[in-house]
Amino acid sequence: MIEFQDVTFVHQNGVKALDGVTLKIESGETVALVGENGAGKTTLVKHVTGLLKPASGRVLVDGQDTKATSTARLSRKVGVAFQNPDHQLFSESVEEEMSFALRNFGFPPEVVRNRVAWGLELFGLEEYRKSSPLVLSGGEKKRLTLACILAWDPDVVILDEPTVGQDSLQKERLAGTIKLLKSAEKTVVVVSHDIEFLWPIQPRVVVMKAGKVVGDGPAPRIMQDEALLASARVAQPQLVEFHRSLSSKPLEPFADALEARRWVEGAFRP
Amino acid sequence: MKLTNILDIEGLTFRYPEAPKEAVSHFDLHVPEGEIVVLAGPSGCGKSTLLRTVNGLIPHMYSGDYSGEVKVAGASVKGTDMRDLSQRVGFLFQNPENQIFMFTVERDVAFGLENIGVPREEMRGRVDEALRLLGIASLAQRAPHELSDGQKQRVALAGVLAMRPRLVILDEPTSLLDPKTAGDLVALVAGLRKELGTTFVVVEHRIDLLVKVADRLVVMSEGKKVLEGTPRDVLFGEEAESYGVATPSVTKLQKMLAHDGLATGGALLSPAELARELEERQR
Ligand SMILES: Nc1ncnc2c1ncn2[C@@H]1O[C@H](COP(=O)(O)OP(=O)(O)OP(=O)(O)O)[C@@H](O)[C@H]1O
Ligand SMILES: Nc1ncnc2c1ncn2[C@@H]1O[C@H](COP(=O)(O)OP(=O)(O)OP(=O)(O)O)[C@@H](O)[C@H]1O
Ligand SMILES: [Mg+2]
Ligand SMILES: [Mg+2]
Numbered sequence: 300m301i302e303f304q305d306v307t308f309v310h311q312n313g314v315k316a317l318d319g320v321t322l323k324i325e326s327g328e329t330v331a332l333v334g335e336n337g338a339g340k341t342t343l344v345k346h347v348t349g350l351l352k353p354a355s356g357r358v359l360v361d362g363q364d365t366k367a368t369s370t371a372r373l374s375r376k377v378g379v380a381f382q383n384p385d386h387q388l389f390s391e392s393v394e395e396e397m398s399f400a401l402r403n404f405g406f407p408p409e410v411v412r413n414r415v416a417w418g419l420e421l422f423g424l425e426e427y428r429k430s431s432p433l434v435l436s437g438g439e440k441k442r443l444t445l446a447c448i449l450a451w452d453p454d455v456v457i458l459d460e461p462t463v464g465q466d467s468l469q470k471e472r473l474a475g476t477i478k479l480l481k482s483a484e485k486t487v488v489v490v491s492h493d494i495e496f497l498w499p500i501q502p503r504v505v506v507m508k509a510g511k512v513v514g515d516g517p518a519p520r521i522m523q524d525e526a527l528l529a530s531a532r533v534a535q536p537q538l539v540e541f542h543r544s545l546s547s548k549p550l551e552p553f554a555d556a557l558e559a560r561r562w563v564e565g566a567f568r569p
Numbered sequence: 570m571k572l573t574n575i576l577d578i579e580g581l582t583f584r585y586p587e588a589p590k591e592a593v594s595h596f597d598l599h600v601p602e603g604e605i606v607v608l609a610g611p612s613g614c615g616k617s618t619l620l621r622t623v624n625g626l627i628p629h630m631y632s633g634d635y636s637g638e639v640k641v642a643g644a645s646v647k648g649t650d651m652r653d654l655s656q657r658v659g660f661l662f663q664n665p666e667n668q669i670f671m672f673t674v675e676r677d678v679a680f681g682l683e684n685i686g687v688p689r690e691e692m693r694g695r696v697d698e699a700l701r702l703l704g705i706a707s708l709a710q711r712a713p714h715e716l717s718d719g720q721k722q723r724v725a726l727a728g729v730l731a732m733r734p735r736l737v738i739l740d741e742p743t744s745l746l747d748p749k750t751a752g753d754l755v756a757l758v759a760g761l762r763k764e765l766g767t768t769f770v771v772v773e774h775r776i777d778l779l780v781k782v783a784d785r786l787v788v789m790s791e792g793k794k795v796l797e798g799t800p801r802d803v804l805f806g807e808e809a810e811s812y813g814v815a816t817p818s819v820t821k822l823q824k825m826l827a828h829d830g831l832a833t834g835g836a837l838l839s840p841a842e843l844a845r846e847l848e849e850r851q852r
Contacts, residue, residue: 310715311715312711312712312715314715334747335719335747335749335750336717336718336719336720336723336745336746336747336750337716337717337719337720338717338747341717341718382718382745383664383666383718385664385666423612423613426589434585434588435613436612436613436616436617437612437617437663437664437740437741438612438613439612439613442612460718460744460745462774463741463744463745464612464663464741464744464774465612465774466609466610466611466612466774466812466813466814466815467774467810467813467814467815467816468611468813469611469612469813470774470815492719492745492746492747492748492751493775494748495775495777495815495817495818498818529749532747532748532749532750533747533748533749534748534749534751534752536818537777537817537818537819537840538818538819538822538840540819540839540840540841541819541822541840541841541843541844543840544840544841544843544844544845545844545847545848546848555818556818556819556821556822556825557825559822560822560825560826560829563822563826563831563847564829564831567831567847567850567851568831569851
């Protein structure tokens with residue numbers, strides 16, 4: 300479980316990036332964190348890994364205060380793929396990049412080999428095994444950081460803007476992977492502006508604005524709250540907007556286009 | 570009739586040193602002034618590489634095997650130096666950290682203008698306007714490296730647009746922007762095209778944002794151009810999805826309903842337009 304208790308954080312330049320955040324994320328939950336640029340999303344997730352420590356309040360990961368826990372211990376539990384992959388890639392080859400953490404965490408060589416193969420295959424990076432991470436395309440770099448994190452199977456997976464640079468096939472795979480993590484009862488936090496990507500996953504949605512949590516609830520409820528979305532500069536998913544525009548409609552908005560089609564077929568077929 | 574093109578790419582092929590395959594292969598693209606072209610395709614298919622051949626990073630800064638021709642307003646990129654090119658072509662990098670480096674946001678946005686010797690008064694006005702249009706006026710005195718990633722992307726965009734180039738190349742410009750700001754940017758792009766006749770070539774995976782304003786959607790795969798047409802034609806075709814081009818969810822629905830004979834497929838409809846059409850047809 301991740302718990303923020305009235306957390307405030309001020310950057311060195313005096314910007315108050317978190318302003319009294321109280322938030323509880325249970326183990327096994329899938330949570331989307333959304334909100335305008337500069338709302339404090341990245342600052343918040345950096346507190347879960349202990350990379351940043353609160354100025355006041357407490358952050359607890361499985362009951363342990365991040366201020367009293369070593370970063371090494373936290374990092375075995377919490378895997379973060381940061382927003383900018385360039386800050387996270389430093390090895391000579393893609394293969395080495397993936398093996399590094401696995402070896403560090405003490406996995407035996409054959410496990411390291413298997414997991415590297417698994418990650419490269421899942422994220423379509425097999426052909427770059429021997430390449431330097433520096434020559435990868437923007438989207439490939441991003442996928443490499445995702446593969447690195449998922450390979451060592453952390454209990455808590457945090458993805459900061461994972462869809463940057465990803466085409467729709469890669470996004471579908473990623474959404475599938477997030478659903479798998481959910482069924483494996485991993486805790487997943489996805490920070491994203493890509494509302495169309497988040498909507499079919501139907502996560503719990505936490506909305507941030509100016510360092511505060513201003514909305515928190517299941518995707519259908521949050522995504523139908525137009526006043527909340529507008530104040531946080533978040534767009535409504537297209538299928539929710541379609542649902543809203545219908546004069547007679549089912550109670551809940553459509554989770555995907557197929558579901559919408561089925562309903563329209565029933566309602567509009569002459 | 571021959572239109573004057575602001576961008577001509579002819580038979581372009583490029584291979585990075587020691588790369589197993591060509592990143593761009595026999596590529597042709599002709600863009601008349603004032604068009605908005607969206608370039609899409611699978612991650613790693615060569616989009617950023619193609620853009621680098623337009624702003625001159627390739628071949629001036631990257632070595633590799635280069636053949637074919639790229640012309641901006643009739644002048645060969647290969648034969649024009651980087652300094653000249655940077656005035657003709659506005660370029661937003663995929664990663665904004667590659668192009669912000671001054672001590673304050675304001676200085677960063679002014680950087681390009683200072684370089685080409687724009688008079689102080691005019692510079693002031695253009696910088697302020699760009700900051701305002703990107704919603705970052707309140708960040709003017711902040712240090713760019715102490716911003717959130719989306720804020721950095723806005724600074725980089727402001728710097729590009731303040732230059733008012735005739736040709737603007739944007740590599741995933743909305744990737745880090747919050748959804749409302751992304752919408753504002755698309756409106757800004759449409760506005761600049763209308764007022765100044767600016768041409769835009771935009772790489773973007775979030776097609777849903779751009780379908781309304783784009784004249785043309787070009788799809789690339791493994792370095793080659795594989796599809797080209799109006800957004801409606803490309804998205805309604807059978808192939809786009811197999812190249813990882815994201816059909817917006819409401820377009821996916823419209824497509825299925827058109828197939829079922831319940832909606833028309835003549836033009837791309839917004840969610841509200843599709844709902845209205847369904848209800849009107851029922852009456
Ligand atoms: N390294 C830093 N030094 C100083 N201030 C910072 C730093 N990083 C971020 N900030 C400021 O802290 C606030 C929160 O930033 P944060 O990166 O958490 O936002 P975010 O919600 O992740 O935004 P985005 O959607 O743009 O990624 C912003 O006002 C930002 O300008
Ligand atoms: N500097 C480089 N040196 C060698 N190979 C490179 C370099 N940059 C990119 N590549 C390779 O060239 C191919 C095309 O990369 P490019 O960055 O153009 O793709 P892209 O379509 O922009 O992808 P994305 O959508 O992920 O950003 C990829 O196979 C990539 O690994
Ligand atoms: Mg962020
Ligand atoms: Mg790219």
